[in-house]
Amino acid sequence: MSRRLLIFIFPAILLLVSCQRETQVERANRDGILLVGNSAEPKALDHQLVTGVVESKVITSLFEGLVADHPSQDDAEPPGAAASWEHNEDMTEWIFRLQPEGKWSDGTAVTAGDFVFAFHRLLHPDFAGPYAEMLYFLKNSEAYNKNQRGRILVNAGAVPGVAWDDVKGIQFAADDEIDLGDSASWEDAITDDQRRRHVRSKGLDALSAASLSWISEDPAVRFEWPAATSMEQAEDLLRIMAEKAGEDLFQIAGVGVTAEDDFTLRVNLREPVPYLPSLTRHYTWFPVPKHVVLQHGKMTDRFTKWSNLEHLVGNGPFKIKHWRFHDFIEVERNPHYWNAAGVGLNGIRFFPIENPYTETRAFFSGQLHTTYQLPSDLIRTVKENEPEYLRQEPYVGTTFVRLNTTRPGLSDPRVRQALALTLDRAQICEHIMEGFMPATSLTPKMGSYEPEPKLQFDPERARALLAEAGFPDGDGFPVFSLLIARPSARAAAEAFQAMWLEHLNIRINIQNRDWGSYINAQQTLNFDMASAGWIGDYLDPTTFLNMWTAGNGNNNTGWSDPRYEALLREAALKAEPAERFALFREAESLLMEALPIIPISHYTRNYLLRPEVKGWHPLLLDNHPWDAIRLER
Numbered sequence: 001m002s003r004r005l006l007i008f009i010f011p012a013i014l015l016l017v018s019c020q021r022e023t024q025v026e027r028a029n030r031d032g033i034l035l036v037g038n039s040a041e042p043k044a045l046d047h048q049l050v051t052g053v054v055e056s057k058v059i060t061s062l063f064e065g066l067v068a069d070h071p072s073q074d075d076a077e078p079p080g081a082a083a084s085w086e087h088n089e090d091m092t093e094w095i096f097r098l099q100p101e102g103k104w105s106d107g108t109a110v111t112a113g114d115f116v117f118a119f120h121r122l123l124h125p126d127f128a129g130p131y132a133e134m135l136y137f138l139k140n141s142e143a144y145n146k147n148q149r150g151r152i153l154v155n156a157g158a159v160p161g162v163a164w165d166d167v168k169g170i171q172f173a174a175d176d177e178i179d180l181g182d183s184a185s186w187e188d189a190i191t192d193d194q195r196r197r198h199v200r201s202k203g204l205d206a207l208s209a210a211s212l213s214w215i216s217e218d219p220a221v222r223f224e225w226p227a228a229t230s231m232e233q234a235e236d237l238l239r240i241m242a243e244k245a246g247e248d249l250f251q252i253a254g255v256g257v258t259a260e261d262d263f264t265l266r267v268n269l270r271e272p273v274p275y276l277p278s279l280t281r282h283y284t285w286f287p288v289p290k291h292v293v294l295q296h297g298k299m300t301d302r303f304t305k306w307s308n309l310e311h312l313v314g315n316g317p318f319k320i321k322h323w324r325f326h327d328f329i330e331v332e333r334n335p336h337y338w339n340a341a342g343v344g345l346n347g348i349r350f351f352p353i354e355n356p357y358t359e360t361r362a363f364f365s366g367q368l369h370t371t372y373q374l375p376s377d378l379i380r381t382v383k384e385n386e387p388e389y390l391r392q393e394p395y396v397g398t399t400f401v402r403l404n405t406t407r408p409g410l411s412d413p414r415v416r417q418a419l420a421l422t423l424d425r426a427q428i429c430e431h432i433m434e435g436f437m438p439a440t441s442l443t444p445k446m447g448s449y450e451p452e453p454k455l456q457f458d459p460e461r462a463r464a465l466l467a468e469a470g471f472p473d474g475d476g477f478p479v480f481s482l483l484i485a486r487p488s489a490r491a492a493a494e495a496f497q498a499m500w501l502e503h504l505n506i507r508i509n510i511q512n513r514d515w516g517s518y519i520n521a522q523q524t525l526n527f528d529m530a531s532a533g534w535i536g537d538y539l540d541p542t543t544f545l546n547m548w549t550a551g552n553g554n555n556n557t558g559w560s561d562p563r564y565e566a567l568l569r570e571a572a573l574k575a576e577p578a579e580r581f582a583l584f585r586e587a588e589s590l591l592m593e594a595l596p597i598i599p600i601s602h603y604t605r606n607y608l609l610r611p612e613v614k615g616w617h618p619l620l621l622d623n624h625p626w627d628a629i630r631l632e633r
Helices: 003-019 024-031 053-062 112-123 141-145 149-155 192-202 209-217 231-244 290-296 356-364 376-385 413-421 425-431 459-468 487-504 515-523 562-572 577-594
Strands: 033-037 082-087 093-098 257-261 264-268 318-324 328-333 347-351 390-403 480-484 508-512 529-535 597-608
Touching: 024 033, 033 356, 053 318, 053 328, 053 347, 112 141, 112 257, 112 264, 112 290, 141 149, 149 231, 192 209, 209 231, 318 347, 356 487, 376 390, 376 487, 376 597, 390 413, 413 459, 413 487, 413 577, 413 597, 425 487, 425 597, 459 487, 480 487, 480 515, 487 508, 487 529, 515 529, 529 597, 562 577
Parallel strands: 033 347, 480 508, 480 529
Antiparallel strands: 082 093, 093 264, 257 264, 318 328, 328 347, 390 529, 390 597
């Protein structure tokens, strides 16, 4: 929509409003119902199966973590599901004492066991939670989530006389280089040679009891062992792993979360985490109602009926009332919430309006209190004509192009660097993404952390790199598709398309998909390129850096680097901020050389808000606590 068209629309809308007896907003003001534009239909309301901001807005009205969000201070830590907490000297052990009046929306008490169950569920290898890495701060949680059964059993002392140093060279994980030939499974493997290839392709951790027992019959021949491993050690290891095959190793692994009693939760961490209270405000740390989940399936079952409208219970300030698909989700007061007397709204209605221009029209016609976003090309017009509604606030986030590095062509870092060097971020931010700031690295400035500027505009260097990669002047370069999910992303996508054609002589198609298909394509690596973004989950560089690691559910690029991960692990053990940040800068520099993603800009939150909404303040993470909001009639 052009500025000129919007200028004509404003008087028409005002005329329409003047002819109506009462707008939806006016009626909602009277009823105490907040009307919120929420961009898209949530993929699910089971918060352990989602990763998006769209879902989080609804989820945070229905559920609450140990620590709550403050309405105006990013670094404040008000009580939430926990009334208080304490930690040891090095901040590796924390005790959270739950609200004695904390209840689920069906009146059942919220217990420490619900939190243990939630963390266990998200981390369980069979559940395959896409955001499980957010809990890797818990001691031993990563090994459990990655199903590193050999390591767990040995470190737990379950294999008598065997230490991890004795067996750490053993192939526990899958060997992707092994060709199974004609045998795709153990049942298909007829000859001993086929079975040997099968067990090597799977690795010991993933083998069944039958496979492990078969190796035990002749371990020296049927499996390759490091020279330092004795056959006695190998036999003991195989015997115990066969005995424990199929068993859930959560307790044996010693994952760092325990319920001391119904209202005392103990958390043990793999490293000092001074910002743990802030972490627990993220929905991956929220509890789930064990008593409801297990009514509708096993703990590890995905997309069961427990999170459907008629069964969903939460521990937040609101409970679900209506879910009309592609229309709205409505929540109402939860009378069992521990601080129900402090909740200022009677309800919230979330509208999945994907088109931001449609959302803007809905706002100015009195249908919304606030929008998810304001299109960049409308900012100037709104600022001139309706400035009292415009909100422009700092937002800890980065837009980028995600690349599938398993695709031929995109697998070459020289190609990825050429793509990055031909994007003029200053022009994109000035003319298309108004209000956003050009990115020179992935992580935005965050407190005293500021990454080294690595990204620049250099078409000549880009053309040389593309030629080195075997595509001089774009000759023979594959035609890739750039995936987008929102109409507002098209203008930027077309700018990328034009710049790559102009400077590299390569052609890129633009493919628009609905939100669910867009997310699924990236999680399954069924895409070439995708226009994407990341909003920080907490105020520390790790919220941007940790996800580009092997197996991370939010990586979705096919890229990983042991050197990068080693730097992050080293930084995690440093308590001194300057030492941590130096290692983060080194890791981020390595990431910006490999470029599995191409950062474009740092977010500014541009949206519309009506003045009768009170208790709504600028927040870097945009996590407005719904219970603190009031409406003036």
